[in-house]
Amino acid sequence: MQSILLVSKKPIEQLRKAVIALTAKSETSHCLLKIILHDAYQADPDYFITEQSLDGGVLNQADAVLYIGDDALYNFHHRHSELFYYDLGEEWKKLTGLPMVYAVWIARHSFAFEHPDLLQHVYKQVTGGFAYGLQHMDQAVAAFVDEVPFTAQQVAYYLNLLNWSFSPAHEEALLTFYTRAYQLGLIAKVPDLEFAEVKR
Structure with a gap:
């Protein structure tokens, strides 16, 4: 990573x-x-x-x-x-033996239930942005590379290391992270993972 x-x-x-x-x-x-x-x-x-x-x-x-x-x-x-x-x-x-989950997109329960259409819109914007970026990686790197102290090759290599999906293994990994953090007293409880219903 x-x-x-x-x-x-x-x-x-x-x-x-x-x-x-x-x-x-x-x-x-x-x-x-x-x-x-x-x-x-x-x-x-x-x-x-x-x-x-x-x-x-x-x-x-x-x-x-x-x-x-x-x-x-x-x-x-x-x-x-x-x-x-x-x-x-x-x-x-x-x-x-698991991947590390570095980021997830979350929404409050109240927002998800009260604004399902807006939640769907945001979901489409986020996933559409990821898809566009992955399809135009060279352009994304070229637009970004002048702003950072890295070569285009280093930026491209880093971006290609990332896994942009959330599989059952990632869910297990996230729960494992929360469980171990809880066992060490780093968080107050292990949160439940609930997934919003969106049209893919």
């Missing part, structure tokens, strides 16, 4: 009592890292939130740092030989 990345001064197996800096941008990535470190590596590090970069000296204060999004991709493509890099999507797959 490349866009949720742990950068560490030591191998991940040695982070059991480490200090880890977390990006300020994503609570979900915090949960994912804590699940992986606890369940796969029996680790119980101390965490703190920061907006510092590698170049800004964050690893002077921490043993490892978690990045997401463009920050993660940038560090993935600009590696330092003395550091260790861990893609959390790959770590999750190793732990559970």
Whole structure:
């Protein structure tokens, strides 16, 4: 996946009592890292939130740092030989045998029941946008690449890594994520997954 990345001064197996800096941008990535470190590596590090970069000296204060999004991709493509890099999507797959669900489209119950036509319209807009983008990937990359510090090849490769569907395996993966997060006290309960009725 490349866009949720742990950068560490030591191998991940040695982070059991480490200090880890977390990006300020994503609570979900915090949960994912804590699940992986606890369940796969029996680790119980101390965490703190920061907006510092590698170049800004964050690893002077921490043993490892978690990045997401463009920050993660940038560090993935600009590696330092003395550091260790861990893609959390790959770590999750190793732990559970399941894909990681990075995003879902949700609606409030009240909205879905009170505005079914509008829900259908939004569904068509979202899925239509995905379909158009996938059919015109080269144009999408060309329009985007000048705004980011990546090559067209890097952007295209990243976009092609993504799975834009939601299969039974993804549903199982999402429930597994929620269950493990609940077991660690990271969320208050495991939510029920209810799917709105829309015309495909």
